[in-house]
Amino acid sequence: MTVSALVALYLRNGLLTSHLAALVLVYFLGGALSWLVMVPFARRYAGHRPPTARFAAFFLALSIGTAVMTAFLFAMDYRWFYARWHAPFGTLVWIFQFLFTSASAVYQFAVLGFTLFLPLGLLCLIAASVYLTRHMR
Template identity: 35%
Template sequence: MSRARGTGRRTLATLAAGALAWSLLMAASAVLTLCRDGWQEPAHIRAVAVLFGLAAFLAYPVAVILAGWASGGKKFDTRLAAHLFLLGAGTLGLTAAFYGLDHRAYFSQWHAAPFTVTWSIQYFFTVAGAFYQFAAFGMRLYLPIGIPALCLFALWHAAKAR
């Protein structure tokens, strides 16, 4: 019983450490790109880094657990594909969702009264516009560090899942 409990703790600790490392790498990737592009406002850089880091931290454990469940007992290439897809899509999706909520909060001051038909249309198109904007401009912030980190983390999880 204690051995199973200890294994669970190590797994939880490994998952937490992985989530922390993943979030720091995603935040660093965003900061590196923004600094390279010449952003001069440290407060905005910090806000973007927190958004990317928090989304990555929350997406990581869910993606890793789902990928392990979806590919459990399968061949290495299946495990690798599951981890690549779910970790990448989970991180992107949650970051886009957080960005959409932030976008909606900013534009809500110009929207109609809550829960009206007009408000619903404004809400939908504001969030949809934020998702498009994130896809067009935000995803590039993952390029210097995020893609190689995704490959390394997916390889690590696929290899240790044996």
């Protein structure tokens, strides 16, 4: 997913961004953490089903898991940046600020960040799903 994001950023603006290192880290961790959680989850539910069902399970689990994990990490980075202007931890105002900051970060990721998965991410997702379908224990 990191390579996909880098290719998309290169095609979009030649990697001219001041947040390249943070973006690389978020997309790498989003893909890696999703893989660690979603592959065992999909293996458990794919079971001894036909290959098409196993492929669908891996495809869905990895695509949704990667998008959700990356959006979560993006939201936590966003929240960390804005935390200095928020109310003290645990107050009602803090809860509202946390929820709305996270929601706006997920929205921003959905609009701007999700497209960074598309140059190579879809191909990698299909290849990984085919590989996992064939080599399921």
